Amino acid sequence: MREELAGAGAMETRPQEGRKGPAPRDVPPVVGLLLSMALMNALLYLCLDRLFISPRRSTEDPTRCPYGHFRMGPMSNCSPWLSCEQLRTEVRQVFLSEWKERKVALSRLTRLEVRDDFLHGLRMLKSLQSEHVVTLLGYCEDDNSILTEYHPLGPLSSLEATLNLSKYRSTNTWQHRLQLALGYVAIIDFLHRSPLGTLVMCDSSDLPKTLSQYLLTANFSIVLNDLDALPLVNRSTGALVKCGHRELRGDFVAPEQLWPYGEDVPFHDDLMPAYDEKIDIWKIPDVSSFLLGHVEGSDMVRFHLFDIHKACKSQTPAERPTAQDVLDTYQKVLHLLRDTATSQTREML
Secondary structure, three states, rough: HHHHHHHHHHHHHHHHHHHHOOOOOOOOOOHHHHHHHHHHHHHHHHHHHHOOOOOHHHHOOOOOOOOOOOOOOOOOOOOEOOOOHHHHHOOOOOOOEEEEEEEEEEEEOOOOOHHHHHHHHHHHHOOOOOOOOEEEEEEEOOOOOEEEEOOOEEEHHHHHHHOOOHHHHHHHHHHHHHHHHHHHHHHHHHHHOOOOOOEEEEEEEEEHHHHOOEEEEOOOOOEEOOOOOOEEOOOOOOEOOOOOOOOOOOOOHHHEEEEOOOOOOOOOOHOOEOOOOHHHHHHHHHHHHHHHHOOOOOOHHHHHHHHHHHHHOOOHHHHHHHHHHHHHHHHHHHHHHHHHHHHHHHHHH
């Protein structure tokens, strides 16, 4: 009974308390609509940056494995490079193989006359492990075999075919393509300032050959895969390089790589002048043009890169920019166009 009276008393006092202020009003529908739109805009602003790709350097793994070890895919710990015995017993002797249920690529030398190049490529692969180079998993010099991480999207030359697949068409944008071009230039910059010194990418006599040296990863970045033709420029001793022992032709190679004595003088390797890493700079505009493709917005990107690409094509090697200069320009253009697109999107809201 006491509980019932108390409850009744409480109910009687509520109207009196309500009289002390104005009666609550319902929120007009238009106000609720405006609040909802404001909330949606705020969420969209937070997500705008996700529509664009940040420079690849911002996603570098700060916990890379120490020398002689590797980690790939979902592996949480680093493992030592696989030995000859492990390669023979744990890996099937075919190119597309498996190791602990992970796809791997086993490369084996089939022409012993190029073993020196094979061993040079192995030394480079061991010394240059980084985000820019395919991951080395193991090797066996006795069997002339190298085991690396497998990238199912294949060489960079297959880019257009890959982007034409329905599952990747959403990736075929100027933003992703510019990021690929930036990644390519970042690799050239890495080679020119490598731990071993200034290395020159010599397997680049034409565009298809150049593209075949790189792999497209599942997250649409680029890694260097073929490292058997990376001669060293040593400025302290004045040592320059020559890419091979045959005559090179065409507009893709740099002018200093062409035979300078005319058609009347037969080509002779001993008479061919050497050159430096600026031959890589000459080729950047051609490779980038392929990577940018012909999607909506790619011509806008080319316009912003026009000046730096013109400098890359200077007939005088010393007047060409460094790879670092080109990389800085690419990053500025990426930021500029990303911010411009973001601003235009916000203005449309």
